[in-house]
Amino acid sequence: MPTNPPIIIKGQKHGLPMSKGLLAQSFTATGLSPSSAYVAAQHVQDGLRAAGRFEVTLAELQVEAARVLREDADESVARRYTRLNEISKRDRPLIVLIGGTTGVGKSTIATEVAHRLGITRIVSTDSIREVMRGIFSRELMPAIYESSFNAWRGLRVPAPHGASPVIVGFREQASVVATGVKSLIERAVVEGVSMVLEGIHVAPGYIDPSQFTDASVVQLLIGVTDEDAHRSHFYIREVQTEGMRPFERYRANFDNIRLLGDYVEDLAREHGVPVVYSNQLDRTVAEVLELVVDAVIREDEELMRDPSHPAG
Secondary structure, eight states: OOSSOOOEEETSSSOEEOOHHHHHHHHHTTTOOHHHHHHHHHHHHHHHHHTTOOEEEHHHHHHHHHHHHHHHSOHHHHHHHHHHHHHHTOSSOEEEEEEOSTTSSHHHHHHHHHHHHTOOOEEEHHHHHHHHHHHSOTTTOGGGGSOGGGGGGGOSSOOOTTSOHHHHHHHHHHHHHHHHHHHHHHHHHHHTOOEEEESTTSOBTTBOGGGOTTSEEEEEEEEOOOHHHHHHHHHHHHHHTTTSSOHHHHHHTHHHHHHHHHHHHHHHHHHTOOEEEOSSHHHHHHHHHHHHHHHHHHHHHHHHHOTTSTTO
8 A cells, every 4th residue: 555545535426535735725714824724634634544544425524624623723613614514515506795895805805705615706896887888878877987986976966965975976876786786696596606796886775685585695894994004905906906006096085985985884784784894804704704604504594494484
């Protein structure tokens, strides 16, 4: 027998060897850093070999992995890993909606969350708005031709007396883009494909998750309480995009951006949508994942208690 024979996952069509890299990737979904996840995956492999277990079922591998995570990290990480495995076995597609004002890190968080959940489809509402621009002329739908924080420039009728033009403009734009968002979600549900959709236009109240009865739709909002930290995101964005998204443009509109942030956070509180305040990326991603997992598990429990539940 070779010194380090592969560990075979029984129950697969031809008995596939265990992939330490894929196992480590599944561990990062719990919030573990990539380095810690790789070490844990190595411990799983070493433990199975030391016990002479060169053939295991997927369920047995997951039990051993949870045991290692309990020892290497803690009980909460092991529990999160087990719950994520339960989610992966579901037939219902998972749609994660991540909202928040400009510059709070929605795109980065959405990418990390999708990767850790094994979701390959990530869509920004900005891309939906861009498609709509190709369909509707500026004369027909001026609101979609402006940034969310400057949508007031596209108002056909002046904002009512005492109302904020920034909020009124955004409301008009968001209501239009929400039509495209709903169509995209409906298509994903028909295809049975999970998706992460991010953007300021998935504001609470504009999209009703409960209307999509054949999918698990989880909505949340990202916020940044520290104004200086928020402002610094735009400088980083300018560097990362090599000037394609200039800092000065966002700095000049920073007050409007913060105003929209306060507005969508008020909507979140009104509609019972959780707000995650972003400070450190790994911690924020872990909190988002926890919210998603909790929401899906809670929905499954409701389905088990009441088969007539709308999600059934």
